[in-house]
Amino acid sequence: MTISAADQQAAPSTLAAPLANPADNYSQTDWNSAYGNVTTELEGWVESIKGAIPPDLQGTLYRNGPGRLERGGQWVQHPFDGDGMVLAVGFHQGRAYLRNRFVRTAGWLEEEAAGRWRYRGVFGTQKPGGILANALDLRLKNIANTNVVDWGGRLLALWEAASPTALDPVTLATRGPSAMDGVLAAPQEPFSAHPRLDPGHHGEPRLVNFGLRTGPRSTIRLMEFDAQGQLVHQRQDRLQGFAFLHDFALTPTWAVFLKNALEFNPLPYVLGRRGAAQCLRSRPGGRGEFWLIPRGAGAPVVLPATEGFVFHHVNAWEEGATLVVDSIHYADFPMVDPEEDFRHVAFDQLPPGQLERCTIDLIQGHVERRRLSERCCEFATVHPQHQGRRHRCVWVAVAQRETGNAPLQAIEKLDMETGRRWTWSAAPRGFVSEPVLVPHPHNAAEDAGWILSLVWNSARRANDVVILRAADLQPQAILHLPLAIPHGLHGSWSRRDITPAIP
Numbered sequence: 059m060t061i062s063a064a065d066q067q068a069a070p071s072t073l074a075a076p077l078a079n080p081a082d083n084y085s086q087t088d089w090n091s092a093y094g095n096v097t098t099e100l101e102g103w104v105e106s107i108k109g110a111i112p113p114d115l116q117g118t119l120y121r122n123g124p125g126r127l128e129r130g131g132q133w134v135q136h137p138f139d140g141d142g143m144v145l146a147v148g149f150h151q152g153r154a155y156l157r158n159r160f161v162r163t164a165g166w167l168e169e170e171a172a173g174r175w176r177y178r179g180v181f182g183t184q185k186p187g188g189i190l191a192n193a194l195d196l197r198l199k200n201i202a203n204t205n206v207v208d209w210g211g212r213l214l215a216l217w218e219a220a221s222p223t224a225l226d227p228v229t230l231a232t233r234g235p236s237a238m239d240g241v242l243a244a245p246q247e248p249f250s251a252h253p254r255l256d257p258g259h260h261g262e263p264r265l266v267n268f269g270l271r272t273g274p275r276s277t278i279r280l281m282e283f284d285a286q287g288q289l290v291h292q293r294q295d296r297l298q299g300f301a302f303l304h305d306f307a308l309t310p311t312w313a314v315f316l317k318n319a320l321e322f323n324p325l326p327y328v329l330g331r332r333g334a335a336q337c338l339r340s341r342p343g344g345r346g347e348f349w350l351i352p353r354g355a356g357a358p359v360v361l362p363a364t365e366g367f368v369f370h371h372v373n374a375w376e377e378g379a380t381l382v383v384d385s386i387h388y389a390d391f392p393m394v395d396p397e398e399d400f401r402h403v404a405f406d407q408l409p410p411g412q413l414e415r416c417t418i419d420l421i422q423g424h425v426e427r428r429r430l431s432e433r434c435c436e437f438a439t440v441h442p443q444h445q446g447r448r449h450r451c452v453w454v455a456v457a458q459r460e461t462g463n464a465p466l467q468a469i470e471k472l473d474m475e476t477g478r479r480w481t482w483s484a485a486p487r488g489f490v491s492e493p494v495l496v497p498h499p500h501n502a503a504e505d506a507g508w509i510l511s512l513v514w515n516s517a518r519r520a521n522d523v524v525i526l527r528a529a530d531l532q533p534q535a536i537l538h539l540p541l542a543i544p545h546g547l548h549g550s551w552s553r554r555d556i557t558p559a560i561p
C-alpha cells in the first residue's frame with residue numbers, strides 16, 4: 059500500500075488560487091485559508107482514512123493551538139493571541155478516535171459570554187474602544203494555547219506567561235488552573251510551554267520545566283517533577299538583563315537557556331498602543347548569552363553567544379567539557395510589522411529559521427556555531443530517549459523550497475551522521491505542523507516508530523492527520539478530519555488510551 063502526497067489534493071476544488079511566486083509551490087490564499095474560528099467541538103471515530111493505521115500505534119496525539127481568532131467581528135492582531143483549542147486523536151487497534159475542546163479558561167468563559175474581546179493580547183490584539191480603553195490595562199488573559207502534555211496523571215494546557223490549565227485527559231473537559239500540587243502560585247505563576255522530558259538521566263523519567271519573570275533582571279525557576287507529578291528538585295536563579303525565553307534544552311547536568319539579544323520598551327504597551335510582544339526589538343549588533351543553569355548545585359554559567367535569534371531548541375548533550383546545542387536560528391528577530399495583517403505576511407521579507415549547532419567549550423568559555431541545513435524549518439524533534447543524549451536523527455517541518463523563507467509544507471528527516479535526508483511533502487496545497495515522534499513500542503531504534511503531523515489541506519479546507527514511518531517518511535495513513543483548525547503550535551504523544559470500548 060502506498061499513499062502519495064497527491065492524495066492530499068484528491069478532493070475536487072474550485073478554490074485553487076494562483077501561486078504568489080512561481081518559485082514557490084504554494085499560494086498565500088491556500089496558506090491563510092486555515093485562519094478562522096474553530097466552529098465545532100467533536101467526538102467520534104474518524105471515518106475517512108486512506109491507508110491503514112499501524113496496529114502497533116496505540117496511544118494519543120494531543121495537540122494545542124489557537125482556535126478562536128475572531129469575536130464580535132474583530133480579528134486577533136496575531137494568531138498567537140487566539141484562545142487554545144486542544145485536539146486529541148486516540149489510536150487503538152487500527153482505528154482513530156477524535157475529540158476537540160476549547161480550553162475553558164476564566165477569560166475564555168468571560169469573553170464567550172460577552173461576545174467580544176475583553177482582554178488585550180500579548181501580540182497586539184486590543185479591546186474594542188481604542189487606545190483609551192486599552193491604556194494602563196495590563197491584565198493578562200491566560201489563553202492556554204501553546205502546548206499540551208500528559209504528565210503525572212494530569213493533562214496540562216500550557217501558555218508561558220501563566221500557570222498550566224488542567225484538562226480531563228479523556229474528555230478534554232477543563233478542570234481549571236493547576237498549581238502542580240501546591241508547587242506554583244496558581245493561576246498567575248508562569249510555567250513555560252516547553253517542558254522537557256528527561257528520559258532517566260537521574261534514575262527516573264522526569265518532566266523538567268521553568269518559569270520566567272523578567273525585567274532589568276530575570277528570575278528563572280527550574281522545576282523537576284517525577285512520573286507521579288511530584289516535585290523532586292527545584293532551584294531559582296536571578297540573572298542580569300531582560301530575557302525572552304520561550305524554550306530551553308536539557309542535558310544530564312545542565313538546563314540550557316539562550317538569552318536572545320532583545321530589548322523591551324514597555325511604553326507603547328502601557329499606553330495601549332501595542333501588545334507586549336510587539337515592544338520587543340532586537341538590540342542592534344547585540345549578542346545573546348547562553349545561560350547555563352546546573353540541575354544540581356553550583357552557580358549559573360553565563361557565556362557570550364553568537365548573533366541571531368532562537369525560539370526553539372532541538373536537543374543538547376555533553377561530551378566531556380563540551381556542550382553541544384542544536385537549535386533553530388534566525389539571522390534576526392522575525393518581527394512581524396504591527397500594522398500588517400498576519401494573513402498577508404510577506405514570507406520572503408522574514409528571515410528563515412535554520413538548523414544550527416552551537417558547540418560550547420565549557421573550559422575556554424567560547425562558542426562555535428555552524429549551520430547544519432540551509433532549508434527553512436521550524437518545530438524539530440528527536441527520539442524521546444535521546445533527550446539530553448547525542449542524537450543521530452532529527453525530524454523537522456520544512457519549507458518546500460530549498461532556500462529562503464516560506465510556509466512549512468513538508469516533513470524532513472535528517473541523518474546527522476551521513477547527511478542523508480528523507481522528505482514527505484504536502485505541497486502545493488497542504489501545510490504541515492510540528493512533527494511528533496511516536497517511538498515504536500517493540501523496537502528501541504532511534505528511527506523506529508512513526509511521525510504524526512496535523513496538516514492543513516487547503517483543497518478540502520480541513521485538516522488531515524498524516525502518519526509517516528519515522529525511518530523513511532513513507533506515509534502509512536492519512537486521516538481526513540471533519541474539522542478546520544488554524545495553523546497551530548505544539549503537541550505531544552501519550553501512551554494513554556482515550557478511545558471508548560468498541561462494542
Ligand code: CO
Pocket residue numbers: 252304305369370548
Ligand atoms: Co514553541
